[in-house]
Amino acid sequence: MVYSLGLRILRSRAAAEDLTQDVFMQFFQRITTLDTPAHGRHWLRQVATHRAIDQLRRRPPLPTSEDVMSLVDETDAGDPLLANRLRALIGNLPPHPRAVVVLRYQEDMDPTEIGELLDMPLNTVKSHLRRALEVLRGHLT
DSSP: OHHHHHHHHHOOHHHHHHHHHHHHHHHHHHGGGOOSHHHHHHHHHHHHHHHHHHHHHHSOOOOOGGGOOOSSOTTOOSOHHHHHHHHHHHHTSOHHHHHHHHHHHTSOOOHHHHHHHHTOOHHHHHHHHHHHHHHHHHHHO
């Protein structure tokens, strides 16, 4: 889950691997403070998402051939050209809207959970999601 979030948000395998390693090193240091497995999962998701957003803010990723990461199952029989275009468009979104879209549609989280995870008001999450979807629809039509 941590690697997958990093990969979808950062769009770079190397950056996602570094992020995953850093998050799990921090997780190992804090494992005694986590009460339940669900708390640990929430903590991992939250830290991974925040760190990925921070990395995007510091240095936007440069386009590389490695940036063509899948947001859909590779065995999906859907339109591969549309999937590639959608991945590229999601990758061009600003950090917070990109994270909201990935959490909503990859992690299947509802807006309330996303708001809690990102320490963001529910209406802000909904606004990011609505605007991001408008941008994606506008570019796809």
